Amino acid sequence: MTEIPLDYAAVGxxxxxxxxxxxxxxxLGRRGRALELLEMALxxxxxxxxxxALFAVAARVCAMAGLAGLPxxxxxxxxxxxxxxxxxxxVQWITxxxxxxxxxxxxxxxxxxxxxxxxxxxxQRIVFEAVAVAYLAMAVYAKVLAQLMPLLLPLGSTxxxxxxxxxxxxxxxxxxxxxxxxxxxxxxxxxxLKGSSTVQPINATAVGEAASKLGPSWNPLSVADEAAKAAxxxxxxxxxxxxxxxxxxxxxxxxxxxxxxxxxxxxxxF
Numbered sequence: 001m002t003e004i005p006l007d008y009a010a011v012g013x014x015x016x017x018x019x020x021x022x023x024x025x026x027x028l029g030r031r032g033r034a035l036e037l038l039e040m041a042l043x044x045x046x047x048x049x050x051x052x053a054l055f056a057v058a059a060r061v062c063a064m065a066g067l068a069g070l071p072x073x074x075x076x077x078x079x080x081x082x083x084x085x086x087x088x089x090x091v092q093w094i095t096x097x098x099x100x101x102x103x104x105x106x107x108x109x110x111x112x113x114x115x116x117x118x119x120x121x122x123x124q125r126i127v128f129e130a131v132a133v134a135y136l137a138m139a140v141y142a143k144v145l146a147q148l149m150p151l152l153l154p155l156g157s158t159x160x161x162x163x164x165x166x167x168x169x170x171x172x173x174x175x176x177x178x179x180x181x182x183x184x185x186x187x188x189x190x191x192x193l194k195g196s197s198t199v200q201p202i203n204a205t206a207v208g209e210a211a212s213k214l215g216p217s218w219n220p221l222s223v224a225d226e227a228a229k230a231a232x233x234x235x236x237x238x239x240x241x242x243x244x245x246x247x248x249x250x251x252x253x254x255x256x257x258x259x260x261x262x263x264x265x266x267x268x269x270f
Contacts, residue, residue: 080142181248
C-alpha cells in the first residue's frame with residue numbers, strides 16, 4: 001500500500017491553533033463558540049482517520065482489480081506509454097490505408113481498385129481516427145498526471161484535514177486517485193491487444209505491388225477484412241478503457257464531494 005505522506009507538523013499546528021483559540025473563547029465566556037472550535041479540532045483528527053481508511057479501501061479495490069496496490073507516478077507514466085503505442089498503431093493504420101490508395105491510384109487499371117478500397121474501408125478509418133484521438137488524449141493526461149502525482153498526494157492528504165482548505169485538498173486527493181482508472185485502462189488495453197497479430201498495420205507497398213501484378217482480379221476486400229479485424233480489436237480496447245476512465249472519474253468526483261462534506265458535530269446546551 002502507498003504510504004500516505006501526511007504533513008503531521010502542519011496538522012498538529014492546525015489542531016493546536018484551533019484548540020488555543022477555543023480555550024480563549026471559553027475563558028471569555030463564549031462557550032458555544034468554544035465548542036464549535038473544539039468540533040473543528042476534533043474533525044481534523046477525524047479526517048486523518050478518514051484518509052487512512054480511504055486509502056485502505058482504494059488499495060483493496062486495486063488488489064481486486066488485479067493491480068499490485070495503488071499506482072504510483074512510474075506506473076501512470078508507463079500507462080501513458082501504453083496509450084501512446086496504441087495511438088501510434090491507429091495512426092499507422094490510417095497512414096498505410098492512405099498510402100495504399102495513393103499507390104493504387106497511380107496506375108490506370110488499378111484506379112477503380114483504389115476507389116473500391118476507399119469505400120470498403122470507410123468505417124474502419126473512422127474507428128482508427130477515433131482510437132487515435134482518444135488514446136492521444138489519454139496518453140497526454142497520464143503523462144501530466146504522472147508529473148503532478150508527487151505533489152497531489154501530500155498536498156491533498158494534508159489540506160483535506162485542515163477545515164478552511166478542505167475542499168481544495170479533497171479535489172487534489174481525488175485527482176490523485178484518478179490514477180487508479182488510468183492504470184486499469186492501460187492494463188485492459190494491453191490485455192485486449194496482447195498477442196494479437198490482427199492489429200498490426202498492413203504493408204502498403206507490398207500490397208500495392210501484389211495488386212499491380214494481379215490486376216483487376218485482385219480483391220480489395222482482403223485489405224478491408226484485415227482493417228476490420230484490427231478496427232474491431234482497437235474499438236474493443238477503446239470502449240473498455242473509456243468505460244473504466246468514466247467510472248473512475250465519477251468515483252473520484254464522488255470522493256471529492258464526500259470528503260468536502262464530512263463533519264462531526266457535538267451537541268451542546270450552551
